[in-house]
Amino acid sequence: MSQSDDFTSTSGGLVCSHHHLYSALARGMPAPASTPMSFRQILELIWWRLDTALDLDIIRDSARLGALEALARGCTAIIDHHESPNAIEGSLDVIAEACAEVGIRSVCSYGVTDRHGADGARRGLEENRRFISGGGRGMVGVHAAFTCSDETLESAAGLAADLGVGVHIHVAEGPDDAGAENRIRHLATGDWLLVHGVMLPDGHGLQGTIVHNPRSNMNNSVGYANPARFTNPVALGTDGIGADMLEEFRLAYVAGRSVDVETSPEAAWGWMENGWRLVPESADDKVIWASPEFGPWFQAFSTGTSPLSVEVDGEVLWADGAPTRIDEVEVRTKAAESARRLFARLEEI
């Protein structure tokens, strides 16, 4: 997968196996009224305020910025997980179109939850159904078992089976969702994405791919998932903090190394490459890296490796430090305008 001369090497397009493109504008957001003291409070004081403030224009500008920043780091496919309780209908189209405008691949899902009542859950399910049955590339999203009734979990699993796709769900990320495996074990199938798994016991018995997000887990102080202990396939995601997958690989490696000196970077490299099982076409995309070697040992000890060019489906989308299809200044200007509007709204929530 990696050819090289003295200065460059080549790979397929990298895959971010768990992202939240709606959070691309969150950097610089106003601080919450009080400092979060737990994972639950991080959700309540930050992310569950942010998602209620989203409208379709903000989602579009946020997704375009996130897609642009992914492309700039050689990531050509994003598996996104979205929630915007006050702008549900059509939100997945907006995200898919934003990624298509930049030129990268997307797999979209709407995170169903009972946090906004039974009607909110129903509308979330319907957005997944509408988007996927209309030809959109997606999975059925679920926020997490701890914010869903058994009935909602069963409806989501049933919808996914009917549509022939998997479920994309946060699982046992923190203490609030501990024991989630006992509520979804009878539902999960091999095509599910089980995101985080920090609190999962070794023998959890769930089918599906575990998606490890080391930076997010550290940031939320939820502990180390240690995904090497699972027999499931493991992939890598960023949980909304950009889409620099080489950076996430390096963190995944050193996080493993911090608890076991025998940890090799080959394990985390394999997790990054497992993105190609989830979005196989991206393996045929072409990234030329400004680095003589694209492999686990060399990249674990490099920093800031950048692509010289990125090609998706035979089209060069990134060259000479800039996107070819879209105007970067326009994307960033609109994103900044939307961020100001979003932050003003957050001050009122």
Ligand SMILES: [Zn+2]
């Ligand atoms: Zn997430």
